[in-house]
Amino acid sequence: MRFLVTAIVAYLLYLLLTIGSGTLLLWNAAELIIGAIFALVVAALVKNRYLKRSLRMLNPVRWFIWFIYLFPFLFAMAQANVDVAYRVLTGRINPGIVKISPKLKTDMALTILANSITLTPGTLSINVDEETNDLYVHWINVKPEVLKEMPRDYHPICNSFPDWARRIAG
């Protein structure tokens, strides 16, 4: 099952890359055959890495939530870039490394969160504690009120991205 899913995803990606190459639908026969062979080879090689435990990411509802998530994400990303541009030009920084505990359970959710954090306002994920799933985040402009309590409140650091990650892949 994992083998099949991986092969199909690889094949679809190959078809997307070679779209418009011929007249058989949108592809030519050689591309279709070579793509299928490569998809099978790739699937045989990586099936145990690509899908770890479950097939839950195939659920279209999760894909839909992911698509919705793109909008707040892109908005936050635009904000981040204006913010970093401002700090580059003025040199006003107040950096530090903070620990957040988003309480996510799956690797996929943690990956989505870590990548989102890196691409958005003034934060960069550095390390992850794989036992407790805590993230260590480099924050370019540390707000003093967050430092007072020890399980840090993640809302000032990364908005509500952990909630989104939980909805997509939790």
Next chain:
Amino acid sequence: MGALNIVTYIFIVIGLFFNVVGCIGLNRFPDVYTRLHAATKCTTFGSIFLIMAVIVQSVGIWAMEGALSSQSILSIHAVIALVALLITNATGAHAIARAAHRSGEKPARAVVDDLEGKDIDD
């Protein structure tokens, strides 16, 4: 075609602005972590706009010709490049930051360091 070209130029200018800011940040910031901020965020965002300029031009050609040609296929390839860029840029930044912290690089001018002295290994 005129309006399309104007949109393309606007995207290119925005993209270049953010890429230049990223380069300036790379020189101005004090340590590896803050430099990574400039290097990842600004160059990713700038490159998104450059890729969007390619997509706009390519979709314009697609709409004009009404059929898939080597130039209109460029828009599909550009979208794939965009997705790959978003994923690899963030992941690469994690790898560099983690390596820097493990090799003992201290964050300059840090007010707090929760990771200090912790040994997280796998």
